[in-house]
Amino acid sequence: MNVRRHALALLVAAALSGGASPAVADEAAALTGEIQTMDASATTKGSSVVTGKIAADFQSFAGSNSNSTALVTGLRSGSEITLTQPGEPSATFMPATKPMGYGNVSTSLALARYQLAQQGITNPTPTQLQTALNGGTIIANGTAVAYPGVLQMRADGMGWGQIAQQSGTKLGPLVSGIKTQNVHIATLPAGRPVVTTTTTTGVATANGIGSSGAGKGSTGSSNAKGIVTAGGATPTANGNSANGTSTAGGSTSAPRGQGIVTAAGNGASPGAQGVAGGRSTGAVTAAGAGASTAGGGAGNNGNGKALGHVK
Numbered sequence: 092m093n094v095r096r097h098a099l100a101l102l103v104a105a106a107l108s109g110g111a112s113p114a115v116a117d118e119a120a121a122l123t124g125e126i127q128t129m130d131a132s133a134t135t136k137g138s139s140v141v142t143g144k145i146a147a148d149f150q151s152f153a154g155s156n157s158n159s160t161a162l163v164t165g166l167r168s169g170s171e172i173t174l175t176q177p178g179e180p181s182a183t184f185m186p187a188t189k190p191m192g193y194g195n196v197s198t199s200l201a202l203a204r205y206q207l208a209q210q211g212i213t214n215p216t217p218t219q220l221q222t223a224l225n226g227g228t229i230i231a232n233g234t235a236v237a238y239p240g241v242l243q244m245r246a247d248g249m250g251w252g253q254i255a256q257q258s259g260t261k262l263g264p265l266v267s268g269i270k271t272q273n274v275h276i277a278t279l280p281a282g283r284p285v286v287t288t289t290t291t292t293g294v295a296t297a298n299g300i301g302s303s304g305a306g307k308g309s310t311g312s313s314n315a316k317g318i319v320t321a322g323g324a325t326p327t328a329n330g331n332s333a334n335g336t337s338t339a340g341g342s343t344s345a346p347r348g349q350g351i352v353t354a355a356g357n358g359a360s361p362g363a364q365g366v367a368g369g370r371s372t373g374a375v376t377a378a379g380a381g382a383s384t385a386g387g388g389a390g391n392n393g394n395g396k397a398l399g400h401v402k
Contacts, residue, residue: 126194
C-alpha cells in the first residue's frame, strides 16, 4: 500500500511540476516545427507577405487591419504598439517580450484570443487587448478577472504549453492554426520591395521635371517641356514654347529653340533660328553663340537645320 501511495504521489508531483505526456510532447514539437516554418517563410516569401497573412487572420479579433498590423509589427520588432477603436480609448504600450519571430507572434495572438474568449470577449477593446497580452485586470460580466498576460508569461520563461493551459486551451488548436497559416503562405508569391517615390515642387508642366527650387509653372500661356532650373525658373519666356533645357543660372532658351543652351547660361541665339518662325536644331557653342541655320533666311518660315558642333 505504501508503495502505491508513493507512486501516486510521484505522478501528482510530476503533473504539478509541468511534466508532459508523450502526446503533449509531440504537440509541443509540432508547434515548434510550424513556428520555424513560418520564420523561414519570412526569408523565402518576404516579411511583408508573412506580416500580411498574420494581420489578415487576426483582423477581426484586433478590430481593424491597422490594429492587427500594428500588433504584428510591434511584437516582431519589440517596439511600441498603438491600438485604436471608434468610441473607445486608445491603448499604447510596449510588449513585455523582446523582439519575436513571426511564428511566436502568431502563437501569442492566438493565445490572447483564446484567453479572452474564456470570458466571452470576442471583440476586445484596445485596453482589453493590451491586458490580454501584457497582463492586468478586465471587468467581464460584472466580475474583475485577473490576466497574467500572454507576453508577460512568455517573458517570465514559460513555455507555450504552460501558457496555453493558463489561457484555457491546449497546444492542439495552436498547431492547427499556425499550420493552416503556413500552408496558405506557401501558395503566395514572393513579396516585392516597396518603391518609395518623392514628389517635388517646381514642376513646370506635366512633361517637365521639377527641381528643388520654388518654380511652379511657366509664365504666360506657354507649354514648357524642359527642365526647371535649380533656382525655380521655368524654361519659357514671353509665352513662347521652349523645348530646350534652361540654364543652371535660370536663363531660358530662345523662343522655340530646340538646341542646347550654353555653359554660360545663354539660350540659343535668335539668329540661329532664321527669322521669326525659324527653328534651330543644331548645337550652340560653348560661348553661347548659336550655329547658323542651313536654310534660315529673311522670311518668316526659315526652318533650316544647323549642322554645327559644340566648340
